[in-house]
Each structure stands twice: as C-alpha cells, then as structure tokens.
Amino acid sequence: MIPQGQSDPAADVPRHNWARNVRYAARAFHRPNSVDELRRLVGGSTRIRAVGSGHSFNRFGDTAGDLVTLAGLPPVVDVDPERGQVTVAGAMRYGDVAQQLHTQGYALANLASLPHISVAGAVATATHGSGQTHGNLATSVAALELVTADGDLLHVDRDDDAFTGMVVGLGALGLVTRVTLDVVPAFELSQYVRLDLPHEALDEALGSAYSVSVFTDWRTPRLREVWRKQVADQPPPPADWLGTTAADEPRHPVLGMPAENCTPQLGEPGPWHERLPHFKLGFTPSSGDELQSEYHVPRTAAADALAALDDVAHLIAPVLQVSELRTVAADELWLSPNHRRDSFVLHFTWTDDTAAVLPVVAAVEERLAPFAPRPHWGKVFVTDPAELAARYPRYADFAALLTNLDPKGKFGTDLLDRYFPR
The missing domain is CATH 3.30.465.10 (Uridine Diphospho-n-acetylenolpyruvylglucosamine Reductase; domain 3)
Structure with missing residues (x-):
C-alpha cells in the first residue's frame, strides 16, 4: 500500500506505446530510483523488460512480466x-x-x-x-x-x-x-525544403547535403518534397536545383499538420540539434495517430526497389500518411539493418488502422523481397523469422550471445522468442 499523501511511482510507467496500438500486458509496473534498486528488481524477476519513450510500433517490448522505466535514474x-x-x-x-x-x-x-x-x-x-x-x-x-x-x-x-x-x-x-x-x-546547419523532385534525380538529391530526406505520397509522378540539411556556411541550392522549386513557407511532412511542429526551414541557420530532427522537442512529432513500417535495402538498389513498389502504389496510397526515403551508411553491428551494406531506406507512416495496414505491409514486403529488405526492429513488419535470419550474416551469433547472457529468457517476449527461439 502507498502511504497516504505519497504517489505511486509505478503510475509514471507508460501503460501503452506512443501510437497506442500496443497496450502493455505487464503484471506489474516499476520505476526504480537507483541502479541498486534496479538490480534487485531484475534479480528477483522471472520476466522483465524496460520501456523507453515507447516509440515502437510492435510487441518486441511488451511483456507479461515486469515492465520497468529507467526514467527515475539520475539524468547523467x-x-x-x-x-x-x-x-x-x-x-x-x-x-x-x-x-x-x-x-x-x-x-x-x-x-x-x-x-x-x-x-x-x-x-x-x-x-x-x-x-x-x-x-x-x-x-x-x-x-x-x-x-x-x-x-x-x-x-x-x-x-x-x-x-x-x-x-x-x-x-x-x-x-x-x-x-x-x-x-x-558543435556545428550549425541550414534546412531547405525543395518541391517536386523528378524520380531520375533522386540519387543525386540523396547525396547532396549533410542529411537529406525525400517525402512522397505514392500518388504523383514526382517526389513531393526534399528536406536538405546542409552545413550553414555552404551556399543555398540554386533556384533551379535538380528541376525543383523552393518552398516559400515552412512545411510539415504530413499534409494537414502544423508546420509549427517542425524544425526551422527556409535556410535559417541554427544549432545542429534544432535542424537535424524534423520535429521540435516540445511539439507532437509526425501526426501522432499512426503506424510505421520501414525497410532497408542495398543503396545500389534504390531505383529498382522504388520501381518494384509501383505495382502496389494503388494499395499503399489509401492507407498512407507519408513515405520518407533516406540513406544510411554501412556498419559492423550484428543486428543493424545497415550491417555491412550502405542502405536505401523506405519509411512508411501509415494511418492508424492495423487491419487495413497489415495486408499492405505484406504486399510491400513481397515486392521488396528480391532486395533482401531488413525491417526496422521497432516498427510494423510481418517478415518470416527464417527469411529475416537469412538476411543477417551474424544472426546466429546474436542468438548464441542471447542464450549465453540470458539462458532462461528473462528479457524475452513472445515476439522476441518467435524470432530468436531458445
């Protein structure tokens, strides 16, 4: 029992994820205030997971055991x-x-x-x-x-x-x-939004600045917006850059959402942390009511991957809020979607309708299959475990590491155990 006049710290633990499509099934919720308290909690639990910001759209983080937030630990x-x-x-x-x-x-x-x-x-x-x-x-x-x-x-x-x-x-x-x-x-960046990029100019656009995102709705022949985040002392893109036109007012990637939620544009220079994200910290990111999926394919397959999805664009568009195209460099991390390959990333912000979205997700995965897509671990995907394992050279090594560090599956979940059975 919580003493009168005191609040229950477990009440500060989220009961659902950010998108509210997953309601956590935990038997108990915890918010320890020290590492020692956390260690005792973990040692005495049979099934436990940590919840962060809840910005995950699947059940990898869900548990029927103990759910714990570490937000009570000192903010070092x-x-x-x-x-x-x-x-x-x-x-x-x-x-x-x-x-x-x-x-x-x-x-x-x-x-x-x-x-x-x-x-x-x-x-x-x-x-x-x-x-x-x-x-x-x-x-x-x-x-x-x-x-x-x-x-x-x-x-x-x-x-x-x-x-x-x-x-x-x-x-x-x-x-x-x-x-x-x-x-x-610390460094400064300027952000420019350009409109109506021809598909044939996508590759050049993606490599044109410090950070680049391209947005499309799968309805028009051109790519709707290019968000270029460039080092502040570089000259702005020319008026006719890659056949685009300059946005004359701030934009939000999701049509109908307020541009006030987004980081400054129109070439206004500012600190790195106020330009690299699309959204401001104190405002609702994206639309808030949504599901998300994302697939990483080889960078060299960008044009072919987009072409492969043309046949299902009529399925994508009705359940889509916006799609974002990006690049990420290769790395050596075992379960990184970018493991040992430079990646072209296709991100989908769907409507908040699981029943309508899941068949489209399956169709997207089927069309992208020739490119061995690796889905983002925190988003909605339906990839078969055997297929996913084949796309990661170190998948079996991670499974062995998992068994070694957590032989009884204390940190397991139903979805995690499906992809990494012990």
Missing part, C-alpha cells in the same frame, strides 16, 4: 573532452541530451527525425537519421552499462569481442542504464 550527461565522448543515462531523450551537449560546445554527428526518443531504446533498435556518410545512431556508441539477467552490472566497450553484437541488442541482453557516445564539436 558527463562529457569526457579527452576521449571525445559523453556518457548519458540510457533513459534520457536525445533532445534533452543534445541541449546539454550543445551548451558545452559539443554535438552528436547525427540525430533521428524526432528528438523525443530515448537513447537506449533508439540504440537497441538501430534507429537512425539520414546521410550517405552517417551510420545509424548505434554506430556512435563507445560503451554500454547494463544490468544482466542475474542482477549484475556489466560494462562493455569497443575492446570487448562481443561489443558489436550487444549494441543493437533489442533490449534482450539486459537493461541499459548508461550509454557512452562519440561527440564532435
């Missing part, structure tokens, strides 16, 4: 100038970390579309921004601190043999309390 942001790194609490949002870093003269090389997501959750699912030379956010990880299945505190870094297998860990190897990230000097 500790810069090490000599190493060029920062150690942060895993539950902190990227936007909050970025603001503190910037005041100290440092930056992260890249950020995702929205700064609302937790560091540990984004890293565990290989969430990413955009840019041909930028890896996903997990590639900036230099070390992890996590509570393992027996309640011990484990520190791993780039000198550990299994490190590249543990970074994108799907929350299955332990509860991540701290993350050490590489930092760079």
